[in-house]
Amino acid sequence: MSYVGETLSNLLHQTAFFNLSVGNYVMIAVACVFLFLAIKKGFEPLLLVPIAFGMLLVNIYPDIIVSPEHSSNGVGGLLYYFYTLDEWSILPSLIFLGVGAMTDFGPLIANPISFLLGAAAQFGIFGAYFLAILLGFNDKAAAAVSIIGGADGPTSIFLAGKLGQTGLMGPIAVAAYSYMALVPIIQPPVMKLFTTKKERAIKMQNLRPVSKLERILFPVVVTIVVCTLLPTTAPLVGMLMLGNLFRESGVVRQLQETASNALMYIVVILLGTSVGASTSAESFLNMSTIKIVILGLIAFIVGTAAGVLFGKLLCFLTKGKINPLIGSAGVSAVPMAARVSQKVGAEED
Numbered sequence: 001m002s003y004v005g006e007t008l009s010n011l012l013h014q015t016a017f018f019n020l021s022v023g024n025y026v027m028i029a030v031a032c033v034f035l036f037l038a039i040k041k042g043f044e045p046l047l048l049v050p051i052a053f054g055m056l057l058v059n060i061y062p063d064i065i066v067s068p069e070h071s072s073n074g075v076g077g078l079l080y081y082f083y084t085l086d087e088w089s090i091l092p093s094l095i096f097l098g099v100g101a102m103t104d105f106g107p108l109i110a111n112p113i114s115f116l117l118g119a120a121a122q123f124g125i126f127g128a129y130f131l132a133i134l135l136g137f138n139d140k141a142a143a144a145v146s147i148i149g150g151a152d153g154p155t156s157i158f159l160a161g162k163l164g165q166t167g168l169m170g171p172i173a174v175a176a177y178s179y180m181a182l183v184p185i186i187q188p189p190v191m192k193l194f195t196t197k198k199e200r201a202i203k204m205q206n207l208r209p210v211s212k213l214e215r216i217l218f219p220v221v222v223t224i225v226v227c228t229l230l231p232t233t234a235p236l237v238g239m240l241m242l243g244n245l246f247r248e249s250g251v252v253r254q255l256q257e258t259a260s261n262a263l264m265y266i267v268v269i270l271l272g273t274s275v276g277a278s279t280s281a282e283s284f285l286n287m288s289t290i291k292i293v294i295l296g297l298i299a300f301i302v303g304t305a306a307g308v309l310f311g312k313l314l315c316f317l318t319k320g321k322i323n324p325l326i327g328s329a330g331v332s333a334v335p336m337a338a339r340v341s342q343k344v345g346a347e348e349d
Contacts, residue, residue: 023281024059031055031276037181044181044336047153050269051177054079054276065277082274086169087161091271092154093239098264100219100243101256109214110207113314114326120310121330124149124303128295135291141165144172145292149299152332153177153275158236170278171289175296177275183336186297187328188344190304195324199315201348202323215248303331 031052038048057064057079064077071077085091108114125146132142144165147156156176160169179186192200219241227234246256278284311327325345329338 020060021281023285027055027059027279027281027284030279031059034178043184046265046268047177047272048181050272051174051276054273055174055279056276057273058277058280062280062282065274065280079274079277082270083278085270086157086173086274087166089158089161089235091267091274092158093235094263094267095154095271096236097239097243098259098267100240101246101260102264103240103244103247105218105244106210106215107207109210109218113322117307117311117314117327118330120327121303121307122150123306124299124301124331127302128299131298132291132295135295137291141168144168145295146299148172148176148179148292148296149303150176150332153180154271155236157271157275162232167283168288168292170275170283171292172296173275174279174284175293177272179296179300180332180336183332183340184343186300187304187331187337187340190301191308191325191328191341191344194305194308195312197348199312199324200345202315202320202345203349204323204326205321212248212250216245219245219248300331304328304337307331 034048034052034055037043038045038052063071065079065083066077067080068074068076082091128146128149129142132145133139137145140163144156144160144163145168147159150156153173153176157169157173160166160172165172223238223241226237230237243256243259246252246259307327307330308324309327311322311324314322314327315324323345325341326338329341331337
């Protein structure tokens with residue numbers, strides 16, 4: 001009987017209940033809230049479901065992301081290898097390949113002034129950078145944190161890795177992806193605050209047709225110009241433009257379909273679960289994380305406001321030909337913000 005009792009005791013102590021801290025339970029609760037928002041409310045489930053589940057796994061079984069140096073058998077946890085692909089900038093670059101394959105740059109080519117709207121929406125990043133410096137972050141950490149204002153998870157992960165801020169990558173990535181998913185909640189109040197009903201109801205004129213040659217030259221020219229001026233952007237910009245060239249050339253339809261579908265979804269699974277797995281209670285529940293989340297929100301709100309206000313300026317200069325709402329779409333490199341701009345405008349007309 002003593003042997004049976006000892007065996008049962010050993011089994012009981014091998015369960016997670018005896019190894020979890022209060023912080024782990026807090027993060028498990030946060031993961032469940034994210035799952036609720038994704039599944040019940042439909043807030044970008046492609047992002048939130050894998051992130052939340054990775055968060056759930058790492059706080060139940062922390063060794064799932066343990067490095068080989070700290071494991072008992074010299075083999076890292078499953079999600080450690082996923083996360084390594086983040087640190088090496090492989091997954092963010094592949095995400096941009098898929099985004100490029102899905103993106104129609106025709107409206108930008110037909111109306112180049114919209115580029116300025118996108119640039120104006122980046123003021124939130126610069127504001128958050130200086131605020132992060134004031135809060136005690138060093139210059140590289142401040143830059144990595146402030147890029148959350150772009151509401152773009154892959155870019156945030158890429159920059160944190162390039163600047164050597166892997167210790168902050170988890171909170172930065174979770175904040176960026178969370179704000180991406182919460183765009184429909186955060187942006188509309190800011191957009192409505194700075195615009196009138198009449199401005200929101202403006203219908204913009206149809207743009208000129210864009211030729212096939214222009215569409216093919218665009219990714220080639222952008223790659224040459226941008227990567228020559230800023231060579232370090234080559235992994236992201238290059239993959240974005242390569243994906244777009246797949247789309248516009250019309251001669252590699254199989255590559256375009258793979259990049260925008262199968263490959264994209266595989267990478268989202270790997271990236272989402274690894275980002276979620278970086279949120280163990282020990283690394284996530286601290287003052288730095290709280291600062292990062294707040295700074296990211298400030299950057300996001302300021303960026304939205306700057307884009308809308310610049311849109312108002314262009315609306316005035318063009319005598320009502322530009323709807324200021326499209327300025328908020330410049331916040332994100334992916335379509336969430338653009339969909340919200342369309343939705344808010346459609347509500348007025």
